[in-house]
Amino acid sequence: MSSPLRTLVDWLDNRTGVRGLLHEALYERVPGGARWRYVWGSTLVIAFVSQMITGTFLWMAYSPSTQTAWESVFYIQYEMTGGWLLRGLHHYMAHAMVVLLAIHFAQVVWDGAYRAPRELNFVIGVALMLVVFGLSLTGYLLPWDQKGYWATSVGTNLASQAPVVGPEFKKLAIGGVDYGHHTLTRFLALHAGVLPGLLIALLVPHIALFRRHGLHAREPLKGPDAMFWPDQLLKDSIAALGVVAAVFVLAIYGGGAELTAPADPANPYNAARPEWYFLFLFQFLKWFPGELEVWGAFVIPGVIVTTLFLMPWIGRTRGGHLFNVGLLVILLGGVVLLTAQAVRDDYFAAWYERTEANAHKFDASQAFLDAEKNAEREAERVIELARSPEKIPPTGALSLMAQDPYLQGPKLFAQNCAGCHTHVDRSDGADSTHNMDGKSATAPNLFGLGTREWVAAILDPDQVADADHFGYQESPFAEGTMVDWVQSTVPDLDQEHVDQVVAALAAESASSGNRVNERGVDKQKIAAGFQLIKEEIGCTDCHKFHEVNNEGGAPDLTGYMSRDWLMDFIRNPSSERFYGEYNDRMPAFAPHDNPQLNQLDDQTLGLIVDWLRGD
Amino acid sequence: MKDKSKPDLVNKTVSWNRRTFFEMLTAVVAGTVAIATPFVVGVVSFLSPLFKKNSNPQVRIALLSQIPDDGMPRSFPVVTDHVDAWTKYPEQRVGSVYLVRNQGAAKPIAFTAKCPHAGCFIGYKPGDELFRCPCHTSAFNLDGTRERGDAEVAPRDMDRLPVELRTVESTDDNGPTEVWIEFIDFQTGHKEAISTV
Incomplete structure (x- = not known):
């Protein structure tokens, strides 16, 4: 050691005794x-x-x-x-x-x-x-x-x-x-x-x-x-x-x-679920129904921990030591078993087939898996929102979620609409997370509302009267004027004309809301379709369309399925502008000017509509 | 360089007399009080949640027309002003209830979604015949009773909340009927339903 350093260490040692401390720390006999x-x-x-x-x-x-x-x-x-x-x-x-x-x-x-x-x-x-x-x-x-x-x-x-x-x-x-x-x-x-x-x-x-x-x-x-x-x-x-x-x-x-x-x-x-190392406790609690819980949560764990504290005294004899080792093996083994059981219970539906005998277990596990998947989807979405240039508002990330149609739409739909309507993607490779498929739908499938595919299906003689459209259970429209028109008139039209009408109607749905691209493309096609609807193929015999104001009783096609149109429609489908007296059982969700009297407020309505339209 | 006075100090014993006794007593008491004062003040403020009084809010849940009398549970959020320490959240979702109106019943039954076992959110899938708690797999019939009675993990049936129907005043005397509940938060894990308030 060079002498200035030695001097420094000497000085330090003299005041603190650091050498002795270090020596004691390092030179322990092993x-x-x-x-x-x-x-x-x-x-x-x-x-x-x-x-x-x-x-x-x-x-x-x-x-x-x-x-x-x-x-x-x-x-x-x-x-x-x-x-x-x-x-x-x-x-x-x-x-x-x-x-x-x-x-x-x-x-x-x-x-x-x-x-x-x-x-x-x-x-x-x-x-x-x-x-x-x-x-x-x-x-x-x-x-x-x-x-x-x-x-x-x-x-x-x-x-x-x-x-x-x-x-x-x-x-x-x-x-x-x-x-x-x-x-x-x-x-x-x-x-x-x-x-x-x-x-x-x-x-x-x-x-x-x-x-x-x-x-x-x-x-x-x-x-x-x-x-x-x-x-x-x-x-x-x-x-x-x-x-x-x-x-x-x-x-x-x-x-x-x-x-x-x-x-x-x-x-x-x-x-x-608790962290994996507490899963055993979580599983253990399932053994203790009702008020016996106190045994599972306090008495038994309390006795075990007390025993752990007493181990040195229990282990004074050879027998006592064997008891301790035995207890250790049982505890560790029990922890491993319970943890494995907890995992198996949760993932049961992913690993086994549902049978009559395991139905209860299977359903519980399925609920867990669904919840996990849904939680992942929510987490992904809120993180995506928080990372957007809008960032997180002062009220916190929760308000981001509360105002997001993608997250709230399905929940609100399930609460307010799914009693009658379905929302099922029938295309191949469909993302099933949004599907809401009631067994006995008494109203149309609302998936893809206002898109070209959706409009095309309405105008398709084979599809117009099926269960997803006007042919739902107890539908008064199944043999109505619209179905009749599609089935009798559309087959006589050129396919090109049908496509033009579809494009024009889909463009109407983009007149408000976020679906902007629809108006930018195929301008000629849309213009041609616009003319067809207005004058040539008889739509305006029943429907109102822009300045052609008909009182035929069918819904207004101006801005058909656009954000504003849908908002007004859901507020009161029985209004003269829409189905009037022909309205099937759809309730008016917000017919009053006083929001207190309405079932849904504008924000909620907007969330549902935006989600349905995929905005 | 040993301190010359050190050996004397080491060998010196304390002679027990009244003066030294009071010296020791004072030292111990003064020291204890010095340390205990900040500690006690801290503990008292730490205990403040125990001294706070709370009450159960009355909450408007839905319009009666939203709950058809088909005996099926419908889930509704409980939205009310919520105060969390220094923040007041106007119209915050503080919980969830299931409303069930049986055929012909004027009033729906309200179940809190909080599981009486450990406070998880009891789930319900439309069309299912049971409420299911996702945590420790308790299951409840649609009337709130435990599917397997006392063999169920939950110590009691689902908690019901008091329901009140209120008619909204309107000019034509035909205002809609609202469903209000008293949103009680119950303690978990007991056979009896005890409010946490």
Whole structure:
């Protein structure tokens, strides 16, 4: 060592005793030499340090409130440089920690390393394990997405069933009766402050006691004693690197951590599941119907955790130690079995055929799979919206979703229209996610409303009277004037003329709303079709069309199926402009000027119409 | 460079007399109070959710004409003003209810969609004969009773909410009828339905 450096170290040592500290830290005797089996505790420490580092950086970009939590995580994931990787590392390292914890714990119990004088250190270890579980529970909620929200909601609801203090405990945990800002502020304080602080406060004595008692060597020793530095530290470092590498690969493979749609208390997330390492608990609860739940959620887990704390004293005799090892095997085996069972229950419908005997199970699983698929679709869509140049409004991403026809249309259609209408894509390679196929539709199929294909089908003598069009159940139009006209007149028209009429009507549907391309193409064809409708083929005998004002009782074809036309139509189909007295059972959804008297408001109507038109 | 006075200090024992006793007592009490003061103040504000009073909102759900008396459940969002700490959300969706009007019944029955087991959202697919909870697979008949009774994971039947019909005032005395409910949030996991408020 060069002399200025030596002088500096001497000076530092004189004031702090750093040499002695370092010596004590590094020159620990390892009985029997360094071994790979001793690395697990160190990898856990490294994993925790890694979590503190990534967590601190995440914290710098995270904002805990119901309007900003999801939004800030979205920003980390999709807008910040390397943000997705940062999230991914934090997310998968949390998984790795649980796995490492299981290995570390199993090894200690298996080796009987909890025996005197190490009892207290074992107790601290079990406490540390609980703190790590607490960290993963609180962290799961912070993105405030559907998955975290609903899973945590189930978790805290269970906690509220704890005898005596349950409801109060829940109120304190979530900061009120409902989930909200204070749920996030509290969970963040727990996750980033209280629990890591507690973890450090326990980890320091855990390591100090470990050094005091020395390493619990596994007999038979493999060689002569060695020092911690550099032999064991080398192995520890390589193991730590291995863990980080594995997590890194997982994070890249997973594209960071998942982010589902923003939490919406009014929009159920039917695929809510806890993180995989808590799935066993989730499955375990299914065994306890009704009020027996308290056994599954508190009594049995409580007894097990207490037993874990007592292991060092139970294990004082050989029989006791065997009991501990047996319990360990049963617990780990039980966890594996329950987890497998939970996964099998959820994916049952994907792996098996439905039979009479498994119907209940199959349907439950199908519901889960549908919900998962739907949630993916929602998440994709809201992220697409949030990434658009419009960005997220101050009210948060949830309002993006609430005003999106693509997301709300199907729900509103199911609520208001699907009682009579269907919405089914009959073309090949159809995307079935939007299909709503009632078994006994009493009104037309509304898929592709106003498009050329749709208009062409109406004017097709073979299709006009089928169940998707005027031939639905109990239709008064099945043998009406329109069907009659299409079936008798259209076959006599040139195909070219029919195409022109189709193009013109489809162009009418584009006169308001977002379907703009329809007007730009085939201008001549459209103009020709326009003339045909107006004067030549008899449409205006019954229909009104632009300045040709006929009172034949058939719906106005001006702007036919355009946004404005449809809005007015749904408001009141019985108006003179539309079906008047010939209206079949379609209700008027907004006939009044006073919005309070109407079934649907303009915004809702707009969402349905935009979705139907595919705008 | 050892401190000359150190050995004396180490060997010195505390003589027990009234003066030292009060010295120790004061040291312990003063120290405890010094640390406890900020802690207690913090804890009190932390406990504030326990001191807040809440009430169940009355909410207009739908027009009666939206619920035909065919005995089929229809899902409606519960939209009401919602206050979350410092934010007031006007007309926010705070939950969901199923309205079922049986044949000939004047009033629909309202079920909250919150599962009495663990608070998941009970789902219903049009045409199905059961409500199904997606989480722990509880199933309920369309009248809200548990499909398998006490063998079901859920500890009680689906929770019903009080329904009230109100007629909208209009000039021609023929205003539409609205369905209002009291949106009660029930505790989960108990045999009895207990409001969280």
